[in-house]
Amino acid sequence: MSMVHGPFDSVAGAFLDAPNPVRAGAVSARRTIALVGSMPSPVGLWLRQVAESHARERGPVCMLRLESDAVQLQLFRATGLRPPMRADASLEEMIRALAPIVTNWIVVPASGELAAIPAGATDLLLLSSTDEPAVLAAYTLLKQVAVARTEGVLRGASPPIALQMLGSALEECADAAESLAVTAREYLQLDLRFHGGIHRIAPTEPTLQKIFDYDPPRLEQVFEMIRLAESNNSSSARGERFAPRAERVRPRTSAPTDFASAHLAPTATPANTRAADQALDAAPIPFMVSDAPVFTGARGPAPVSSPRIDPMPTRASSAPRATIAPAPAVAFAVPSLAPMPSLPVRVRAVEGELPSPLTAELAGLVLLPLRAPREPSIELAIDGAGQLHVIGHARVMTALLRVRAWAIEHATILRLAHPALVSADAPMIDVVVTELREAQPMDGATVYLFTHVEMAGRHGHLVQLISV
Numbered sequence: 001m002s003m004v005h006g007p008f009d010s011v012a013g014a015f016l017d018a019p020n021p022v023r024a025g026a027v028s029a030r031r032t033i034a035l036v037g038s039m040p041s042p043v044g045l046w047l048r049q050v051a052e053s054h055a056r057e058r059g060p061v062c063m064l065r066l067e068s069d070a071v072q073l074q075l076f077r078a079t080g081l082r083p084p085m086r087a088d089a090s091l092e093e094m095i096r097a098l099a100p101i102v103t104n105w106i107v108v109p110a111s112g113e114l115a116a117i118p119a120g121a122t123d124l125l126l127l128s129s130t131d132e133p134a135v136l137a138a139y140t141l142l143k144q145v146a147v148a149r150t151e152g153v154l155r156g157a158s159p160p161i162a163l164q165m166l167g168s169a170l171e172e173c174a175d176a177a178e179s180l181a182v183t184a185r186e187y188l189q190l191d192l193r194f195h196g197g198i199h200r201i202a203p204t205e206p207t208l209q210k211i212f213d214y215d216p217p218r219l220e221q222v223f224e225m226i227r228l229a230e231s232n233n234s235s236s237a238r239g240e241r242f243a244p245r246a247e248r249v250r251p252r253t254s255a256p257t258d259f260a261s262a263h264l265a266p267t268a269t270p271a272n273t274r275a276a277d278q279a280l281d282a283a284p285i286p287f288m289v290s291d292a293p294v295f296t297g298a299r300g301p302a303p304v305s306s307p308r309i310d311p312m313p314t315r316a317s318s319a320p321r322a323t324i325a326p327a328p329a330v331a332f333a334v335p336s337l338a339p340m341p342s343l344p345v346r347v348r349a350v351e352g353e354l355p356s357p358l359t360a361e362l363a364g365l366v367l368l369p370l371r372a373p374r375e376p377s378i379e380l381a382i383d384g385a386g387q388l389h390v391i392g393h394a395r396v397m398t399a400l401l402r403v404r405a406w407a408i409e410h411a412t413i414l415r416l417a418h419p420a421l422v423s424a425d426a427p428m429i430d431v432v433v434t435e436l437r438e439a440q441p442m443d444g445a446t447v448y449l450f451t452h453v454e455m456a457g458r459h460g461h462l463v464q465l466i467s468v
Helices: 009-016 021-026 043-058 091-098 132-150 170-187 219-241 259-264 270-282 394-409 411-417
Strands: 030-036 061-066 071-076 104-108 123-129 161-166 192-198 208-212 347-349 379-382 387-393 423-433 445-455 458-467
Touching: 030 043, 030 219, 043 061, 043 071, 043 104, 043 123, 043 161, 043 192, 061 219, 071 091, 091 208, 091 219, 104 219, 123 132, 132 161, 132 170, 161 170, 170 192, 387 394, 394 411, 394 423, 411 423
Parallel strands: 030 104, 030 123, 061 104, 123 161, 161 192, 387 423, 423 445
Antiparallel strands: 061 071, 071 208, 347 445, 379 387, 445 458
C-alpha cells in the first residue's frame, strides 16, 4: 500500500504532522506520570496502546519507562518529524532533541518511586484493569498519592488525576471507574476523571524506540531533563516566534530637485514621521496570491483564474498621515484575505465521527435522493459525466457489492427516474476508510482516507485519495 504522490502531499502533512519547533515552543508540552496498577499482560503492549491513544488526541507522545536496570524511550505519531541524532546519544541528548516536536511526555516510574512525584507534573494517569483485584490495587496507589499530598511531597499544586481502564468493554470500564471514583472521593478526598477505556491490543509501532541499559535516573532527574530541554527549545525559538510575518520595507524617496518643490513639500517633523509610521504599521501584511493550484478535495487541483497580485503598502517618507493617497481600485474581483495571526494555527488529527452524508466531502459528486432497499447506509451519487457511484465505509464492503448489483439490475429504472444519470450499468465503488490498515484492494474501487481534524476549536475532515 502506498500513498499517491501529488502536489498536495505537503498540504496533508500540514494537517496531520506535529508542529515545528516554533509552534511547539508556543505551547508547553504536558508532563504526565503514569501510575501502573494491576494491568493485563503483556504490560508493555498495553502501555503502547495508552501512549498511542494519547498521541491520537494531542499529537506526538514520548513515553519514558523507568525500569529497575534500564530506561526505555518510545516516540509515537511523529512520522516524518524524527530529528537527526547520533546513534550513541544519551538519554538527556535524546530528550533535548525530541523536545521541539513532543506535545505530551508520559513518564512511567519504577515501583517504589511514587513518594517522589515532582512538582513539574501536569497530571497523573492511573492505569488499571476492571477486575476486583486490579481495582483494589488502584485504590492502594491512590492512598499513596493522598498520603504524599498530605505530607507535602507533592511540592506545589497537586496535579489532577485521570483514570484509564484497560482490557474490557467500554461499559465495564466506565462502571469500574465510577465505583473507584466514588470511593476515592468519599474516603480520600481525591477527584478522578475517567479518561476512557481500551478494549483490546491493536497493532502499534512507535516511530522511534531506544533502550538505555544502565541504572535509570530518579523521577525528579527525568523531569529536570525535560524542563531544561523545553526551556532551551523555547529560548532558541523565541526570536523566530516573535519575528514579523512579513518584512515591511520603507521605500526611499528622492529629495526635491528645485526650490519650489523643496518649500512646498511638508516638513518632516517628528509628529509627521510618527503619523506616517503608524499608518505603515496599521497597513495589512502583504500577501502573495500566486497562480499555484488550489486544494479542492480528493479529485485533484483546480487552477486559479485570478492573476497574480502583489499588494505592497507604500508611503512617502515625509508625508503626513492625512496626505497618504489611497491605493487604486483593482479592476477585477479578488477574495479578501484577513491578516495572518501572530502565531501559526495548529491543526491536528483527532478522533471523531464520519460526516453524513459522505458524498458531501467528495468533490465532484452529487448525492441522489434514494437508497437501496435494506441497505440505508450505502449512498448513491452521480458525477459530472453522469456516472453512478456507490459510496460506503470499508467495514460494509459486502453491502457495497450488494447495492452495486442492485443498481445494475435496476439501471433502466434509475435512468428514467434521474435523467442526468447517463450510465448506471457499471456503477463505480467509492470506499471510505479512517485508517490505512482498513483499506483492501478491489478492482475498480476508489479508496478515500477521511481524517477528522481540529483547528482552533473548529472541526472538519481532510479527504485523501489513496492507492491500494
